[in-house]
Amino acid sequence: MAKLELHDIRKTFGEVDVLKGISLTVEDGEFAAFVGPSGCGKSTLLRLICGLDEITSGQMAIDGEIVNDVPASRRGLAMVFQSYALYPHMTVADNMGYALRLAGTPKPEIRQRVENAARILRIDPYLDRKPRQLSGGQRQRVAIGRAIVREPRIFLFDEPLSNLDAALRVDMRIEIARMKERLGTTMVYVTHDQIEAMTLADKIVVMNAGRVEQVGSPLELYNRPANRFVAGFIGSPRMNFLAVSGVTPEGQMVVPGGRIGLARRIPGTAAEAGVRPEHLRLDRPGTEGSLSGRVVMTEHLGSDTYAYVQLDGSEQPILVRLSGERLVRREEPVGVVVDPETVHIFGSDANTLLSAQSTAREAA
Amino acid sequence: MALTEVNRPLELPVSPLANRRGLRAGQRRTGILLLLPAIAVFAVVILYPFLKALGLSLFRYTIEMTAPEFIGLGNFRTIATSGEVWNAFLVTAIYVLFTTVGTLVLGLGWALILNQPFRGRAVLRSFSLLPWVLPSTVSAFIWGWIFNARFGVLNAILLELGLIDYPQAWLSTPQGAMLAVVLTKIWLSIPLFMAFFLAGLQNLDREQVDAARIDGAGNWAVLRDHVLPHLRPVLIVVVVIGVIGNLQQFDTIFALTGGGPVRATTVLSIEVYKQAFEQWDIGFASAIGVLWVATLIAPAFFYLRMLVKGA
Structure with a gap:
């Protein structure tokens, strides 16, 4: 559990300013959804938060500590990727227990934590399978399970439901909402689907062209959009x-x-x-x-x-x-x-x- | 509407565009037709000479004889008791082991370096292919000069660094000569191995590595747990190709040491050449050749099976 603070975060790739000064706070235990059209910088921001890319300027703090130069492997965060990014040569159990293994957790404990998470996500029958033997929905559950097992300080989701069909997406949305209730961990969720953001988030951050257009609760954004962009983006x-x-x-x-x-x-x-x-x-x-x-x-x-x-x-x-x-x-x-x-x-x-x-x- | 009506076949004319023998008709025939030229060339250039050699291995046939004389397995009996031929097998084994492992490690390392984003990467990648482009005898002479006792750059560097006190006659000692032929072959093979590894590395899912980093993996863990398992199929192919290629190696060794000093670098290919074209004992050379092919069959079989399976 942790509070995430961003202060004037900027990111440039060569000549291109992708993020033009992002400042916001995600409170401990809060579910924040970043929404915006493709190319607005929301995924880039997520990569900065988890430490996969370097921040050009600005400050980022987790739990009151500046983490700009802390490598991804030491931030204690977990991320669910759009492509799931499962390790293809490892079994489901090994995928889920990988972070614990690297951290030197004793094997019996790893097994127990993996089995617990698998039971919650209803993937316990597949623990010995390889990812390619699973359906899209099952892979998504494994990816989420891999994140849960670590008991991270913050969960990061990068468009986790985009690769699922419509019916499965609704199921997984409910699954994530339940997980949020049960775990109470801080979550940052990137999506271009405003319905996901509206249904899941405590706080929505609407981004456009590398800037934050508005931050607020789902109903605030719906009832009082700050500008034409937010008004057009929120609501379906x-x-x-x-x-x-x-x-x-x-x-x-x-x-x-x-x-x-x-x-x-x-x-x-x-x-x-x-x-x-x-x-x-x-x-x-x-x-x-x-x-x-x-x-x-x-x-x-x-x-x-x-x-x-x-x-x-x-x-x-x-x-x-x-x-x-x-x-x-x-x-x-x-x-x-x-x-x-x-x-x-x-x-x-x-x-x-x-x-x-x-x-x-x-x-x- | 009654169900029976639905189940009745459609009584409609077949489209005039339809292929009468089915959609796949003719594919098989085309396949065989396309194979024919390759099969013909293979039969003339490889199969016939091989069968001929197989036959000759059962004959005594030297320069002073007008016609080959059938001696059954006589040549093989001679080989079994010949220390020289066994030595050639041993030298070949050492040579193949060191060249294959050396190329594997250095080729992989080089590919990992060239897979990192840095300025000038494209230029360096192009230059890395140079050993592959040069004719192998040219490379052999370059390395011959590097190892040259009096003018070689290797001695110059080692002397400069204070690692040796006086110039070494590398190519005149058994170990030095082996080192020279092994290094030359490694240098020649790195581009090919590197190209294989680089291709493999480039289709490693970037998000998989990202996920591993977030899971807490450092560089070594990423290499051990993700890069190497991902490269496993490439690794197997490269090892098999490397072993086959190194088992057959002839030109660089012949140009660099001629199999010497004494017999220190006489691998099977050199031995066969010497027996056939220096001793002019065609039957004996053929018998060694047959055994040599037999050692090649195992890795070749693995390789072909992998190709067929598409692994």
Whole structure:
């Protein structure tokens, strides 16, 4: 168990600045998820934390000690790789016990700890097999088991579920959530899948282009995204953005297809209005206060129906999430009803948030 | 819809694009056809001379005879009691052991160095192939000069370092001559071995090594627990190829020492050459050759089995 502190961490590869000053703290026992698009630097940051790459500048501390120059082998961390990185020539038991063997742990103790971990992860029947004789899900369990057996100070996960099929991914997600409950160890989890981050993490760190865009709990990020990037990244399906071409004297934002009322005064000029698909409703065209458009495509997922509506005067369709029973025809003219309380308003300068959705919703 | 309807075969015409004898028709024939030239050359250049030698080993056939005389296993009986031939076997064993082990260790070490990222690596890798490019007799003469008693650079360096007090006549002593032929062969073989090892090292999963480091492995543990096990198949192939190549070695030894001093570096290939083209005892030379091939069969068999199994 350990607290992880990063202060102004920078990493450059030749001319390229991959990390441009990362500062954050992961508290003891906290589950922190780093999310961001590919190439945002999240995996690089993880490699710096575990000591596989050198920090260009900045300070990193584990449990109140600067560890910049402590080699990976002495940091006492465990990492689960996307590719699992199991040792192909060793049996499952040897894979899981390898770190203990290197540390000089007595053999009976190694065996006992490996067997315990294997039982928890339900891989005890495979202890004598080689990794290639296992399925993808089993290999993933071995990789996690190898990390558990060490009782590390911090667990690091590098996109551990990306190579699994959808059903297995959900199972393993639950498995990791249980492990977090049981072990209470500090965990750092890198993923590009925001659903994994939302469901698992106590704290989400949204990264983009080598910088931290926002740090917060899953609901904080969902309800009050700091900027347009976070608003677009967190939430599935992603938020719709409507260009605001002006504000009327009555205080309504002019957007494609009509106007949206302002829930409150905003401290600047609105450039874009963001509304999540789940906060939109469809009504008859011409309904009071609705945006007019027509349905260009629908997707029926069973539980939900997604309607893509092209608003009058806009090329880019917006997505409206409806209940699964709702039937919508293509080319049907509709009115999209927007509740002003659910609208996020972004200014033109650096896409900062001017107004988040109503706090009434957070209180509810 | 009734199930029976589904189970009935489709009564539809076959596509005109279909290959009438099945998808794989003709593959076997093409394979044999492609093999034919190689088989023909093998039969003429290797199989026929080998069978001929096998036959000759049962005859007495020297320069003064007009026709070979059948003596059964006479040549082999002579070999069994000939100290010289047994000595050639012993010399060959020593030579093969030292060259193979030496090349293995140095080739692996060099490959490990060249697998590290550093400036000038590509240039160094290219230069490392130089011994392979040079004709082996040229290499032998280069090493002959290095070991030369009066002008050799080896003596110069050792004298400079104070390790010897007066110049050594390396090629005139049995140990010195063996050292020279062994070192020459090692130097010649390192590029090939290194290329094998380097190829093997490059497909070692980087994340596997990363995982090992995080698990607490230092350099030695990474080498012992991950790099060497990963290279095991390469190692086996390289050892077998090395043993076969070293068992056959002729040109560098012949150019460097001619098998001497006395018989200190007379390996089987040199012995066969001497019997055949200095003593002109073709039958006896053939008999040694047959035994020599017999020693080659074991490693060759391993090698071929590995190739076939795709190990």
